[in-house]
Structures are given as C-alpha cells and as structure tokens.
Amino acid sequence: MAEVAAAQTVAQHGQPPIVSKRDFLKLLTGSGAIIGTGALVWPFIDYMNPSKDVLALSSVEVDLTPIPAGQGITVSWRGKPVFVRHRTPEEVKKSQDTRVSDLLDPAPDSARVKPGHAPWVVVIGICTHLGCIPLGNKPTDPRGDYGGWFCPCHGSQYDTAGRVRRGPAPANLELPTYAFESDTKVKIG
Amino acid sequence: MAGLYKSEYKNPVVNWIDTRLPIFTMMGREYGTFPTPKNFNYFWNFGALAMITLAIMLATGIFLAMNYQPNTQMAFDSVERIMRDVNYGWLMRYVHMNGASMFFAVVYIHIFRGLYYGSYKYPRELLWMIGVVLLLLMMATAFMGYVLPWGQMSYWAATVITNLFSALPWVGHAVVTWLWGGFSVENPTLNRFYSLHYLLPFLIVGVAFLHVWALHITGSNNPLGIEPKGPQDTLPFHPYYTIKDSVGLCVYLIVFAILVFFAPNYLGHPDNYIPANPLATPAEIVPEWYFLPYYAILRSVPNKLGGVTLMFGSLLVLFVLPWLDTSPVRSCRFRPIYRQVIWLLVVAVIVLGFVGSHRPEGIWVVLGRVCTAYYFLHFLVILPVLGKLEKPLPLPESISRPVLPGGGGPIPSAATAKPMEKP
Numbered sequence: 001m002a003e004v005a006a007a008q009t010v011a012q013h014g015q016p017p018i019v020s021k022r023d024f025l026k027l028l029t030g031s032g033a034i035i036g037t038g039a040l041v042w043p044f045i046d047y048m049n050p051s052k053d054v055l056a057l058s059s060v061e062v063d064l065t066p067i068p069a070g071q072g073i074t075v076s077w078r079g080k081p082v083f084v085r086h087r088t089p090e091e092v093k094k095s096q097d098t099r100v101s102d103l104l105d106p107a108p109d110s111a112r113v114k115p116g117h118a119p120w121v122v123v124i125g126i127c128t129h130l131g132c133i134p135l136g137n138k139p140t141d142p143r144g145d146y147g148g149w150f151c152p153c154h155g156s157q158y159d160t161a162g163r164v165r166r167g168p169a170p171a172n173l174e175l176p177t178y179a180f181e182s183d184t185k186v187k188i189g
Numbered sequence: 190m191a192g193l194y195k196s197e198y199k200n201p202v203v204n205w206i207d208t209r210l211p212i213f214t215m216m217g218r219e220y221g222t223f224p225t226p227k228n229f230n231y232f233w234n235f236g237a238l239a240m241i242t243l244a245i246m247l248a249t250g251i252f253l254a255m256n257y258q259p260n261t262q263m264a265f266d267s268v269e270r271i272m273r274d275v276n277y278g279w280l281m282r283y284v285h286m287n288g289a290s291m292f293f294a295v296v297y298i299h300i301f302r303g304l305y306y307g308s309y310k311y312p313r314e315l316l317w318m319i320g321v322v323l324l325l326l327m328m329a330t331a332f333m334g335y336v337l338p339w340g341q342m343s344y345w346a347a348t349v350i351t352n353l354f355s356a357l358p359w360v361g362h363a364v365v366t367w368l369w370g371g372f373s374v375e376n377p378t379l380n381r382f383y384s385l386h387y388l389l390p391f392l393i394v395g396v397a398f399l400h401v402w403a404l405h406i407t408g409s410n411n412p413l414g415i416e417p418k419g420p421q422d423t424l425p426f427h428p429y430y431t432i433k434d435s436v437g438l439c440v441y442l443i444v445f446a447i448l449v450f451f452a453p454n455y456l457g458h459p460d461n462y463i464p465a466n467p468l469a470t471p472a473e474i475v476p477e478w479y480f481l482p483y484y485a486i487l488r489s490v491p492n493k494l495g496g497v498t499l500m501f502g503s504l505l506v507l508f509v510l511p512w513l514d515t516s517p518v519r520s521c522r523f524r525p526i527y528r529q530v531i532w533l534l535v536v537a538v539i540v541l542g543f544v545g546s547h548r549p550e551g552i553w554v555v556l557g558r559v560c561t562a563y564y565f566l567h568f569l570v571i572l573p574v575l576g577k578l579e580k581p582l583p584l585p586e587s588i589s590r591p592v593l594p595g596g597g598g599p600i601p602s603a604a605t606a607k608p609m610e611k612p
C-alpha cells in the first residue's frame with residue numbers, strides 16, 4: 001500500500017515520497033508518549049477532587065417541626081448554607097400566581113418545591129451573583145420587595161420560592177438534592 | 190543594547206525570547222548538540238533515571254502533602270485516609286514510598302558506575318564530591334520522610350537515629366534535646382521533620398543542577414575512561430542519547446510499576462502499619478533496605494562513639510576517594526587487579542546489607558566485622574597502594590580506534606602523544 005501511494009506521489013509531483021517509515025515510527029512513539037503521560041496526569045487531577053470521606057459526610061437530616069410558618073432556618077450541608085423555609089398559605093399563593101414570563105430565570109413555583117409539600121422551600125443559600133448569603137429567614141430580616149430573600153452585598157432580590165426577581169444575580173437560588181422522609185423530616189443530599 | 194544575544198533561531202517568537210534570555214541556545218547546547226562520547230553503555234542511563242525519579246518524588250510528595258497532617262495525633266490516620274479515602278491516594282503513596290527505594294537503587298548503581306569506570310578522577314573530583322553531597326541529602330530526606338507516617342517503625346527510627354548524636358562527647362545530650370525540641374521524639378520533632386522533608390528535596394534539585402553543570406564543564410567519562418580526542422569520538426546528545434535514555438527509562442518504569450502495583454509493601458516493614466507507641470519498641474527493628482549496610486557498620490563496633498564514627502566515616506571516605514586512588518588509569522577495563530578487587534567491595538557491601546537485617550548474634554557479628562574491616566581496607570589501603578603496584582593494560586589511542594576500521598580518521602597529533610590524561 002505504502003509503496004503504491006508513494007509511487008503515485010512521485011508520479012504526480014516528481015518528488016520523493018512524503019510519508020516515510022520514519023515518520024510513521026515518530027508518530028507512533030510520540031502518540032504513545034502523549035497517551036502515557038495523559039494517563040499519568042489523571043490520578044493527579046482526580047486526587048484533588050473530594051475524597052470518599054468528604055463525600056460520605058454529604059447528607060443531613062432536618063426536622064421540620066420547630067419551623068413556624070413565615071420563617072426559615074439555615075442548615076449546613078457540605079459546608080454550604082441551605083435555607084429551609086416554611087411559607088405561609090398567602091406566600092404560597094402569591095408565588096404560584098406569579099406569571100412565569102415575568103421572571104428573570106423562568107421557573108414555575110411547582111418546579112421549586114416537592115409535590116404535596118408546597119409550603120416547604122429548600123434552596124442553597126448562596127447568592128448566584130457572587131456568593132454572599134442572602135438575608136430573609138427571620139421575619140425581622142430585610143426580605144426585599146418580593147418577600148423572599150434580599151442579598152446585602154449587591155442588592156439582589158429573591159421571592160419566597162428562591163427565584164431571582166431583581167439583579168444583579170443572574171439565576172434562581174440553586175436547589176440541593178433532597179427528599180421528604182416523612183411529612184416532618186427532609187433529608188438533604 | 191550591550192547585552193543582547195545574537196540568536197540563531199528562525200522562529201520569531203523563539204528568537205525574540207532567545208535574544209533576551211538565551212535559554213533555547215543553552216538547552217540546545219547542553220542537551221541537543223552536546224558532544225557526548227559515543228561508547229556509552231547502559232550504566233550511563235542512571236543519572237537521567239535519578240533525575241526523573243527526583244521529579245516523580247517531588248510530584249507525588251507535593252500531592253501527598255495536600256492531605257498529610259504533621260501532628261502526632263493525626264499523622265497516622267491522615268496517611269490511612271490517603272490510602273483509603275482520597276482518590277488515587279493509594280497510588281500517590283505507593284509511588285512515593287517505592288520511589289524512595291527506586292531512587293536509592295538507581296543512585297547506588299550510578300555510584301558503582303563511577304567507581305568501576307573511575308569517574309571520580311581528574312578532572313571530575315568536584316563533580317563526584319557534589320554527588321556525595323546529593324547522597325547525604327537524599328539519606329536525610331528519606332529518613333525524615335520515613336518518620337512522617339508515624340507508625341511504630343517511624344517512631345523508633347526517629348528515636349534511634351537522633352540518639353546517634355548522643356554519642357558526641359560532652360554536648361551529645363544537649364544536641365539530641367535540640368534535635369527533638371523536647372525530651373523525647375514528640376510533636377515538635379514531627380513538625381520540624383515535616384518542614385525539612387519538604388525543604389530538602391528542593392535543595393537536592395539545586396545541588397543536582399550544580400552536579401550537571403560541573404558535568405558539562407568536564408564532559409562525561411566513558412567505559413574506556415579516556416578522553417574523546419575529537420569529533421570522531423563523540424555524538425550529539427540528541428537524538429543519540431535522548432533515545433538511549435528513553436529506552437532505559439521504559440525498562441525502569443516497568444520495574445517501578447511492577448513494584449508499585451504488585452508488591453507495594455514488599456520492601457517496607459509491616460510494623461509501620463501499627464501506630465507509634467512511645468512505650469513499646471517493636472521486637473524486630475530494622476531500617477529500610479537502603480540503610481542496612483550502614484546500620485551493620487554501626488553495630489559492628491562494640492563502642493557507641495566508635496560505631497557512630499565508622500558509620501559516618503563510611504560515607505565521608507567517599508569525599509576523599511579521588512585522592513585515595515593513586516592509579517592514573519580510570520576504567521577498570523585496563524586495571525587487571527582492581528577489576529577483581531572492586532567486586533570484593535561489592536560483595537562486602539551486600540553482605541553488610543544482610544548483616545544489617547539480622548539480629549547481631551553469632552555468625553552475623555563476625556561477618557559484620559570482617560566486611561566493615563574490608564570496606565575501610567579497600568578505600569584506605571588497597572586503593573592507594575594498588576595504584577602504585579598494578580601494571581595497567583595498554584590504553585587504546587582513542588575511543589574510535591579499536592572499533593572503526595581506520596580508527597575513524599586521523600587523530601590530532603597532540604592527542605596521540607599523551608594517551609593518559611593524568612597530569
């Protein structure tokens with residue numbers, strides 16, 4: 001094959017063959033070395049990812065009974081604050097009635113809660129702008145114009161479903177993975 | 190514009206940098222076109238292998254340090270956490286642990302090469318001495334690294350080795366207390382060992398740089414032990430020796446990988462998986478294999494100061510080796526008697542290794558003493574005397590002469606006139 005191709009090349013261009021056995025060997029050796037080095041680099045990168053013991057500590061259970069309607073608490077999950085907010089029926093209604101098209105980061109209220117647990121909003125309490133912790137769990141906190149949370153750093157405002165209503169934050173508060181273990185207990189993580 | 194360098198590189202970016210900092214020219218001169226004797230055998234791979242092992246130790250060590258805790262309460266558990274929980278932690282640690290063994294193996298072969306081919310002789314004495322400094326730094330680094338996992342062997346190695354200094358007359362105990370930062374091996378000791386274990390490898394990098402610098406001034410020795418007489422005796426380093434080093438490297442990495450993946454604890458001591466207990470010494474206390482011969486020398490003298498002196502002496506004698514060997518001929522190939530005697534030295538050191546791993550009883554005591562005596566006899570008596578008595582075989586006129594038909598071209602007359610370079 002190679003000779004035929006080479007012969008054609010010579011015939012066409014009147015020059016010696018362009019691809020030689022040496023080029024082939026060089027490519028083979030070079031790619032072998034690159035693949036080998038790449039395989040060595042991966043363990044070093046993965047070494048810096050969270051280790052098994054860190055991952056194992058990554059779920060918390062929260063008892064909901066002490067949280068009165070209209071208030072929220074902050075729990076620590078993987079070193080981050082998670083807001084667990086008990087909404088009043090009015091707050092739920094107001095949030096459900098909000099038009100999705102009015103939102104900066106459109107999401108219906110139903111996508112922010114678990115089915116059958118509309119009063120409970122569980123969000124990661126980190127402002128999606130630059131990472132401050134918004135205020136608003138306590139009724140005495142500033143909650144902004146939408147009654148949810150207000151970020152003291154650059155004034156972003158969230159509604160009671162944790163949806164961003166006024167910038168500079170670009171996105172809604174993130175939802176952690178969580179599940180209701182019973183009506184009064186959630187497991188985060 | 191006084192200092193701008195006239196770079197010959199065509200690539201404009203390379204040329205721009207090279208004009209201001211001629212690093213490409215330097216690398217090209219030292220590792221590209223560098224004229225290298227054309228008759229190297231595989232013994233000449235081991236310097237490059239040592240460099241690569243040093244890089245592997247630095248890389249794995251820096252990553253281990255991200256998860257290691259230098260505190261007596263936490264050190265052992267933090268190493269176990271590296272082994273069990275941290276992603277690829279087992280790999281980092283096994284590579285680092287066995288890397289220490291591979292490093293010493295490589296360096297011992299490298300030293301043997303120097304002894305066999307007389308690489309320590311004029312004009313490479315300083316190069317050799319810098320090498321001995323590297324060996325000492327490596328030993329200190331490996332010893333302090335071994336203490337870090339804070340197992341039983343770590344703790345008792347730290348105790349025994351630091352106590353060596355108590356043999357010093359008058360100041361011994363004060364020195365040991367100072368080394369410990371307390372009245373026994375304790376947390377302050379572990380902290381400073383960790384600090385130094387992190388520092389020394391970087392000193393090794395610096396000293397290795399001097400080592401290579403000195404090498405590139407004198408040029409490499411070669412299996413014939415005669416200087417190249419001209420271009421017909423040398424090859425450019427690249428591609429000839431970069432390729433030869435790569436072949437050796439592949440084989441080396443295979444051996445390394447077999448150790449890491451199939452026998453990672455073969456060279457270690459199981460007791461080091463028991464957390465340090467300052468109140469009970471393990472029944473069998475032995476150092477790592479690479480320290481066994483020195484340990485045997487230490488124990489072969491029934492006197493504390495004597496043992497310690499001989500142990501350090503066995504290393505320090507290497508510093509003056511260039512002046513102890515009086516023969517003007519470098520390579521063992523042309524020294525019919527030394528060629529045999531040097532194997533006795535090798536046997537003595539290996540036997541000392543076995544002696545070091547056995548309790549000092551019965552035959553082991555005798556063997557230890559005989560071999561220790563031979564070790565010093567070799568350096569202090571045989572080498573100086575043999576150089577005067579031995580009649581060397583005739584040296585070839587040049588590296589090419591015996592191999593190439595016609596000797597690879599005419600030899601400049603000045604060079605032929607003086608086949609032995611010793612002034």
Ligand code: HEM
Nearest residue numbers: 246247250251253254257286289331334335337338387390
């Ligand atoms: C000259 C090169 C080096 C040598 C000969 C060396 C030797 C050793 C040895 C023998 C151990 C004990 C292994 C064990 O039993 O687990 C060790 C552990 C350790 N070394 Fe190094 N080392 C070197 C370079 C480095 C560097 C550059 C660092 C980081 C800056 C480092 C960080 C560590 C750490 C954190 C440990 C404790 C973890 C462990 O025990 O695996 N080492 N070293």
Ligand code: FES
Nearest residue numbers: 127129130151154
């Ligand atoms: S960080 Fe919250 S508004 Fe900037």
